[in-house]
Amino acid sequence: MRPRRIDHIDNPDAPGVNSIVPAAAVAVTNDKGRLLLIRRSDNNFYALPGGTQEFGESLVDTAIRECKEETGYEITVVGLVGIYTNPKHRIEYTSNGEVRQEFAIVYSAVLLAGDAMTSIESPEVVWVDPAKIDVLAMTTSQRLRIEHYLNRSEPYLG
Amino acid sequence: MRPRRIDHIDNPDAPGVNSIVPAAAVAVTNDKGRLLLIRRSDNNFYALPGGTQEFGESLVDTAIRECKEETGYEITVVGLVGIYTNPKHRIEYTSNGEVRQEFAIVYSAVLLAGDAMTSIESPEVVWVDPAKIDVLAMTTSQRLRIEHYLNRSEPYLG
Numbered sequence: 001m002r003p004r005r006i007d008h009i010d011n012p013d014a015p016g017v018n019s020i021v022p023a024a025a026v027a028v029t030n031d032k033g034r035l036l037l038i039r040r041s042d043n044n045f046y047a048l049p050g051g052t053q054e055f056g057e058s059l060v061d062t063a064i065r066e067c068k069e070e071t072g073y074e075i076t077v078v079g080l081v082g083i084y085t086n087p088k089h090r091i092e093y094t095s096n097g098e099v100r101q102e103f104a105i106v107y108s109a110v111l112l113a114g115d116a117m118t119s120i121e122s123p124e125v126v127w128v129d130p131a132k133i134d135v136l137a138m139t140t141s142q143r144l145r146i147e148h149y150l151n152r153s154e155p156y157l158g
Numbered sequence: 159m160r161p162r163r164i165d166h167i168d169n170p171d172a173p174g175v176n177s178i179v180p181a182a183a184v185a186v187t188n189d190k191g192r193l194l195l196i197r198r199s200d201n202n203f204y205a206l207p208g209g210t211q212e213f214g215e216s217l218v219d220t221a222i223r224e225c226k227e228e229t230g231y232e233i234t235v236v237g238l239v240g241i242y243t244n245p246k247h248r249i250e251y252t253s254n255g256e257v258r259q260e261f262a263i264v265y266s267a268v269l270l271a272g273d274a275m276t277s278i279e280s281p282e283v284v285w286v287d288p289a290k291i292d293v294l295a296m297t298t299s300q301r302l303r304i305e306h307y308l309n310r311s312e313p314y315l316g
Contacts, residue, residue, distance in 0.1 A: 017213040022180055022243075022261060055175040055259060058316045059243040080238070080313055083263065085180075085217040101213060103180060105241065107315070155238055155313065157265070158216045 003095030005042040007139045014090045017101045024063035025050025027149035028075050028109040034127035035146065036111075037136070038070050041123050046136040048106065048145060049122070063107050071125045072117025081106040081149045082156030089141055106145050161253030163200040165297045172248045175259045182221035183208025185307035186233050186267040192285035193304065194269075195294070196228050199281050204294040206264065206303060207280070221265050229283045230275025239264040239307045240314030247299055264303050 008014030025048040028036045037046045051066035053059055060077050067075050082105075089102035116125040128136065130150055133143075148156045166172030183206040186194045195204045209224035211217055218235050225233050240263075247260035274283040286294065288308055291301075306314045 020180060020211060020213065022178060053178060053243070053261075055178065056245045058245055059241065059261075060316050077315065080241070080315060083217065083238075083241075085211070087214045087216055103211075103217075157235065157238060158218050 003042070003093065005040070006092040006094065007043065007141065008090045008092060009140055010088050011090075015092055015099045017087070017090055017099050019098050019100045020103050021052050021100055022059060023050055023052045023104045024059045024066065025104055025106045025145070026063045026067050026075055026077070026109040027081055027106060027146065028067070028073070028111055030111060030127055032127070034129055035133070036071060036073065037126050037128050038122035039124035039126070041121055044137065045142070046138045047142045050104065050106075059105055060107065063109070067109070068114070070119055070122040071114075073114040074112040075109040076112055077107040077109050079108040080155040081108050081145060081152075083158055084141065084145065084156070085158050086141070102141065104145075106149070108149060161200070161251065163198070164250040164252065165201065165299065166248045166250060167298055168246050169248075173250055173257045175245070175248055175257050177256050177258045178261050179210050179258055180217060181208055181210045181262045182217045182224065183262055183264045183303070184221045184225050184233055184235070184267040185239055185264060185304065186225070186231070186269055188269060188285055190285070192287055193291070194229060194231065195284050195286050196280035197282035197284075199279055202295065203300070204284075204296045205300045208262065208264075209279075217263055218265065221267070225267070226272070228277055228280040229272075231272040232270040233267040234270055235265040235267050237266040238313040239266050239303060239310075241316055242299065242303065242314070243316050244299070260299065262303075264307070266307060
């Protein structure tokens, strides 16, 4: 069975946290005002491009690398959408029993270059009209981040 | 020998990174405009109060808890000074060989209540006139964070 990612949000029966791993994500729109999203292969939900920090890179560099790997696009970070560290959001990995507490920093970015390219982790890369995001399958945490990107002027600090 | 913390900053001979652990710190001034600092017992340098995130708490709650533990003061977070994830800043712990890459989020805060109280980790708790910070022994990373708190209007993103 393919390893899966299960997001437990405000679930009192979620397994206990045993890890915190910083991740970065990016919110970027194109010249038509459409938002860049991927569909994740590990849970089939739509999400902002992003992933976990590796040793030797800054978190901004994580955001740039993950966006390139998952979407094919080169971006540059221009601002901060928010810092998401809700301990009631737990991410369970069925492959190894890891249960991570949410730790994601979402940056706003602008598009520099590139063409859409899928990956094993992101079998769909799409530009979505913000008015049509409601219908996409997505965790509540992703919806919150996107809503903050579209509507807040100050970074969300949790 | 007492375990020590050694900050390697831009040191090509620093040991390789084997860990990333999110930490929070707070910058808070009192009604005389003095900045709250501690002297750390693990390296004898002055620093903003702060420490690493525990399972089950948000990073803002980490900042509040660490400030209370290290200084005796209750604070509330009001803004973001910056996100510090420089991979060329490595923190070596002599007790166990851990080499952490810098990962700190610095919040601005306001004082709510409390009286100065030292701890094993913070044998000095001081309110310092910003004009007199130059003479205090401090890592360059701490100086940068304080300079950003005092002089920047936008959060530092690295």
